[in-house]
Amino acid sequence: MAFEYKRLNKTTKIILTLLLIAGCIVLTYMLDKGIIGTSYTVRIVRISVIYALIGVSMNLVNGFTGVFSLGQAGFMAIGAYTVGVLTIPLASRPNVYYLVPISEKIQDLVMPFGVALIIGGIFAAIFAALIGTPVLRLKSDYLAIATLGFSEIVRAIIANNQMWPITNGSLGLKSIPTFPSLFIPVIISTVGIAFMVLLIKSSYGRAFKAIREDEVAAEAMGINLFKHKGLSFIISAFFAGVGGGLLAAHLTAIDSNQFKIMVTYELLLIIVLGGLGSVTGTVLSSFMICSGKELLRWFDLPHSIGTWKIPIFRPGLRMVIFSLLLMTVVLFWRRGLMGRKEFSWDGIYNFLRRWPWRVRRLIRGDYSKKQEEVTPNA
Amino acid sequence: MLHIEDLNIHYGGIHALRGVNIEVPDRKIISLIGANGAGKSTTLKAIMSLIPKTSGKIVFNGKDITKMSTRNIVAEGVVLCPEGRRVFPDLTVLENMTMGAFLRKDKEGIKKDMDWVFDLFPRLQERKWQLAGTLSGGEQQMLAVGRALMSKPKLLMMDEPSLGLAPLIVKSILEIIKEINDAGVNVLLIEQNAKAALEISDYAYVLETGTVSLSGMGRELLKNDKVRAAYLGE
Numbered sequence: 001m002a003f004e005y006k007r008l009n010k011t012t013k014i015i016l017t018l019l020l021i022a023g024c025i026v027l028t029y030m031l032d033k034g035i036i037g038t039s040y041t042v043r044i045v046r047i048s049v050i051y052a053l054i055g056v057s058m059n060l061v062n063g064f065t066g067v068f069s070l071g072q073a074g075f076m077a078i079g080a081y082t083v084g085v086l087t088i089p090l091a092s093r094p095n096v097y098y099l100v101p102i103s104e105k106i107q108d109l110v111m112p113f114g115v116a117l118i119i120g121g122i123f124a125a126i127f128a129a130l131i132g133t134p135v136l137r138l139k140s141d142y143l144a145i146a147t148l149g150f151s152e153i154v155r156a157i158i159a160n161n162q163m164w165p166i167t168n169g170s171l172g173l174k175s176i177p178t179f180p181s182l183f184i185p186v187i188i189s190t191v192g193i194a195f196m197v198l199l200i201k202s203s204y205g206r207a208f209k210a211i212r213e214d215e216v217a218a219e220a221m222g223i224n225l226f227k228h229k230g231l232s233f234i235i236s237a238f239f240a241g242v243g244g245g246l247l248a249a250h251l252t253a254i255d256s257n258q259f260k261i262m263v264t265y266e267l268l269l270i271i272v273l274g275g276l277g278s279v280t281g282t283v284l285s286s287f288m289i290c291s292g293k294e295l296l297r298w299f300d301l302p303h304s305i306g307t308w309k310i311p312i313f314r315p316g317l318r319m320v321i322f323s324l325l326l327m328t329v330v331l332f333w334r335r336g337l338m339g340r341k342e343f344s345w346d347g348i349y350n351f352l353r354r355w356p357w358r359v360r361r362l363i364r365g366d367y368s369k370k371q372e373e374v375t376p377n378a
Numbered sequence: 379m380l381h382i383e384d385l386n387i388h389y390g391g392i393h394a395l396r397g398v399n400i401e402v403p404d405r406k407i408i409s410l411i412g413a414n415g416a417g418k419s420t421t422l423k424a425i426m427s428l429i430p431k432t433s434g435k436i437v438f439n440g441k442d443i444t445k446m447s448t449r450n451i452v453a454e455g456v457v458l459c460p461e462g463r464r465v466f467p468d469l470t471v472l473e474n475m476t477m478g479a480f481l482r483k484d485k486e487g488i489k490k491d492m493d494w495v496f497d498l499f500p501r502l503q504e505r506k507w508q509l510a511g512t513l514s515g516g517e518q519q520m521l522a523v524g525r526a527l528m529s530k531p532k533l534l535m536m537d538e539p540s541l542g543l544a545p546l547i548v549k550s551i552l553e554i555i556k557e558i559n560d561a562g563v564n565v566l567l568i569e570q571n572a573k574a575a576l577e578i579s580d581y582a583y584v585l586e587t588g589t590v591s592l593s594g595m596g597r598e599l600l601k602n603d604k605v606r607a608a609y610l611g612e
Contacts, residue, residue, distance in 0.1 A: 210477050213466035220460055222452030222481040
């Protein structure tokens with residue numbers, strides 16, 4: 001008996017979607033008001049949604065357009081520093097810039113968080129446009145190296161002596177006002193991700209995917225490669241900048257060392273694990289990785305059986321376990337958790353329905369019949 | 379319709395095309411035949427501005443397209459169905475077809491052409507929702523042709539449509555090329571399978587190391603001793 005792919009009807013899907021949205025709102029509200037979870041949980045959720053936004057922005061370029069860019073940390077740094085410089089309250093500024101006073105041109109410049117965030121995004125986008133012109137003419141690994149270099153240059157510039165009156169150099173920025181409510185990062189991330197989803201579903205998105213699949217064929221269809229790659233790169237940088245700004249507000253203190261290449265690798269991990277070319281996969285894996293890294297802290301603490309202290313439980317074991325888990329996931333889900341598919345109620349429904357079917361087949365030991373299924377993508 | 383004058387192309391130090399002159403008249407099937415490396419694919423890529431030209435002039439429908447971008451050339455009504463099919467494997471059949479109509483804005487016209495392509499290739503209609511990468515070689519070739527037709531071309535250029543396909547499928551593809559031509563689309567065809575190509579084409583050019591060495595009516599070339607010896611293996 002072959003497995004049959006069944007679809008849910010439309011009303012059910014709409015109801016389920018509304019329930020999911022309501023669930024998210026209620027959950028956010030309860031976390032925010034401290035009804036469930038602790039401030040620690042709230043921090044994990046905050047960092048997860050921020051990384052989800054930046055992850056999706058990176059996936060837009062790497063997963064959907066097929067341009068292997070590793071410059072995300074640089075764009076985040078630009079966004080974070082813009083937000084930092086523009087939102088630190090006037091009263092705290094002398095304390096922050098205690099070694100070299102803040103430049104006179106910006107010393108009285110304070111902006112609301114939302115405005116600063118958008119300016120941060122725009123700065124990142126402008127940088128993307130500037131470096132995109134030469135860099136996007138490169139291919140695959142060369143492009144990766146060039147973008148990697150860019151991101152290090154941004155970091156070096158921020159910490160540079162001449163930049164002290166603006167960025168406070170290697171001392172970093174502190175006293176950045178944080179979010180008054182968990183709803184702010186959640187809503188901003190949601191809006192950003194929704195925008196990118198709409199873009200991916202538009203004819204631009206189809207063009208991005210066509211470029212990813214086959215550049216020559218895409219060009220022969222009349223797609224302007226340079227324009228579309230550039231657009232994807234710039235939009236991605238914008239949201240990485242916004243994400244960086246959110247990160248600055250989340251951490252309240254930033255310095256240029258926080259935007260090392262490791263950050264880009266962490267994001268790469270998130271999008272590869274979630275599936276290059278899957279938005280929902282990225283969001284899912286962002287939550288998994290951000291919370292996973294915290295939950296695994298249990299392994300860093302000393303544990304004992306009776307009086308015997310188990311020797312392997314010591315700081316650092318967490319990362320060993322984390323790496324092992326990652327390897328396992330990559331072994332079994334070679335295209336990431338979601339591949340290039342997106343979350344859909346039909347998918348979940350059939351995933352659940354398939355389990356009894358799989359078990360039956362296992363019991364019968366009937367492997368001869370190949371699982372026949374047509375997965376409609378619409 | 380399409381007029382190529384003294385086209386020269388260099389690849390690095392190699393002089394790949396040496397003054398090629400080709401004329402594609404209205405409502406005809408023209409083929410380019412020749413051995414590997416003769417410059418057939420290069421000619422088509424040069425027409426599409428996919429590679430830079432050293433010198434020469436290409437006029438399409440009375441318009442000089444020599445220096446136009448690929449995008450504008452497609453908009454003018456020239457389309458290339460590239461060698462080796464090159465469908466977008468992770469997009470569905472329908473999405474692939476939609477990509478063909480990327481530059482078009484007329485929704486009704488797109489729908490009409492989509493129906494026409496599905497009429498030509500009923501197989502594609504059946505597999506509308508399937509990922510293109512999961513199609514068989516022949517179906518992928520059909521999709522590549524269908525995708526190219528979705529741009530509503532006046533001139534369809536096909537690079538080796540029979541490459542790696544079973545003889546039966548080659549035959550049906552060639553029949554469809556004739557049908558497409560009857561519908562008013564000019565066809566410029568490249569083929570290794572010289573016999574099949576010459577049989578359906580009105581006029582043919584033989585390319586040899588970057589120059590046109592011979593040209594004539596398809597059926598006449600079939601009888602030409604030189605062609606028979608060099609390309610038909612007789």
